[in-house]
Amino acid sequence: MAERVFVHLGLPKTATTYLQTILWASRPLLREQGVLLPGEERRDHLWASRVVREDPNLAGAPARHRTAWSRLTQELAGWPGTGLVSHEFFAAASAEQAQRMIADLAPAEVHLVVTAREPLGLFTASWQESLKNRHTTPIEEYALEVSPSPNAIWNWRTLDLRLVLQRWAPSLPASQVHVLPLDTRAPREEIWHRFGALLGLDTEAFDLSGSFPNESMGVVEAEVLRRVNAHLGDFQRAFDRGVYIRTFLADERLVPRRGERFWPPQERIEEQRRRGREWVDFVRAEGYDVRGDLANLLVPDELEPRREPSSVTDAEVADVAVSLVAQMLGDVRDLRTRVADEVSPSRRGWWRWRSRSGGR
Template identity: 40%
Template sequence: MTGKVFLHIGLPKTGTTYLQKALWLNKGVLGDAGLLLPGRHQRRHLLASLDILGHSTLSERPGDTDSPWDDLVTESRAWPGDVLITHEFFGSASRRQVRRAVGSFPDAEVHVIVTARAMLDLGISRWQEWVRNGGRKPIDDYPPRKRYDPADEWGWASFDLADVLARWGSVVPHERIHVLPMTPGGPDPTELLTRLLTVVGHAGVAVEMPQQKVNTSLGIVETELLRRINPLLTGFTAPTDRGTWIRGFLAGPQIMATSGERFRPDAETIEELTTRGEQALAMLRTGEYDVVGDLALLEQPDVSDRRHPSEVSDAEQLDSAVRVIAALMVQVRTLTRQRNALRKEMEASGSRVSVARFARGVASKVRKDSPT
């Protein structure tokens, strides 16, 4: 019988990619210590989150999409120890969907883990990430849809901490909701993982840390350039296309090197993000929730010295575009040479070149070379 079930539900852009990479890298050693990450691979948790949210694109995703949430639940129930399920999409679940997720473990003590950062900084980062995934609107028009929709991975429900706490806190006792404040780019990225492992009771496990940097953000110039490119990418509508080719390839560090310059929204947007952030801080200051870390990290930063994306000049974008074109030429030459080498290999063996095999290899190389 399962012991405790920990649901790490986000928020997005709070170190989730690093945490998930580290956890799955250590799936075996954590399992030996009694903590199960159910599923054959990390992607099963993504599919399970879409299942819980009733997402219309679930059936369009690669892999077995029949009942990914139930698959994780079945494996977890058979596990004698504790369980950890992690994906940032869970955070936007409605109260009804939260009841389904928690109710799947009637005999277990369910805990929720929320990694969080200052709302103003998070809102800016979310817009940048949305543009990297094909978004077209200016920063002050984000989120693109204002009404609540649990299946909208870019809406308020996905990253408004106060709203997330209210929905999940309507089902899970507040003392079992663990909030881990963080700030991106800290001196020790492993510290957040240590705190998470402490919450799940496995801080003493010797784990291997990921070496590759993950989720490098674009600077102000590159983000504005990409936002102008996105409307021209009319055929890139599927989530896999946007994730692989826009976010992973075009906006990846090998093609679109980042300046790292941070930016701000306009005064009205700053006010709204600040108000939402203060609502979350007020909830956490009551002491009802388990705050693991420094709550001051969730206080809103001063962004007055940053530029607004509208201040980026055409000359700056032209310079960035020239560098992107040069990088694309290098990649086209590299991939063409790989294709030609494969053709020679196949001809020498008397076989025909498999276009599908080459395409799979290209996509695999994009995923390998780009931070995720």
């Protein structure tokens, strides 16, 4: 088994996509520097998290999904240096599942890595992420409770730093539990350098140009997506949600509109202020290894004025929706033109005629 294995749990919406993009694009360099990122593709770590969390839907999944965790551990068993497993959905595991995963990695010295973020920004970003996963819950009603299920991601089960650490950390020395508070005011490369330094990497040697931020929608755009989701009842598969709702609709068409930023209602803001103070007190009391400033987990006392999602009017929704229909009509035209150009020359004229005639 690897000498040490770092298990990066997330939390969700704490630069995990950014860090994982760098890591998966740099696997040969990671190996040169003594760090193994096991698996053939990034989704192997997602599927491994589902195995660890005993996702009941795995029963009908392909064997590649069901064997993901055993494949990762087999690779780690043959590696003499440092190993890394990274996916934010591990954060949802129960205490029993977490301890089994740590035991599966024996005799390696297991280290937990938790990237964290002040809870107001985390709350707002995770609500948007839930919309990109076809949810329709208004922000006022979002994450009111902690789910008992290790397969529920978008609630405080995975978002609350204290709850996640209470399930994952009890069997490990505090020195092997690393908390990296995200500084949202710093350049985004800063979290990479702290994360990589923890792994013992020469972080300056890595190409960061292929990484990207996971950006947010504006307040009207988020409300448009929330309402559209109510009409997408047959978009149940993860593939449909990822390709069509998240990527095609949200990330590629709504996010680029650069709409107005927003806050949740005042009572939810105060809830996150309390939560941030609890997190800081807990991490200090437990004596975990903190790489960064715990003050970055506190919600500021003063916030700039922003709208609430409940203030969005039907007229604003209609305006964005009309623009979206026009844009998507252009998308369909461009797609059909590309298809026509890809067919054989003898059929190209027929294809274009059929497109113009409506397929008659």
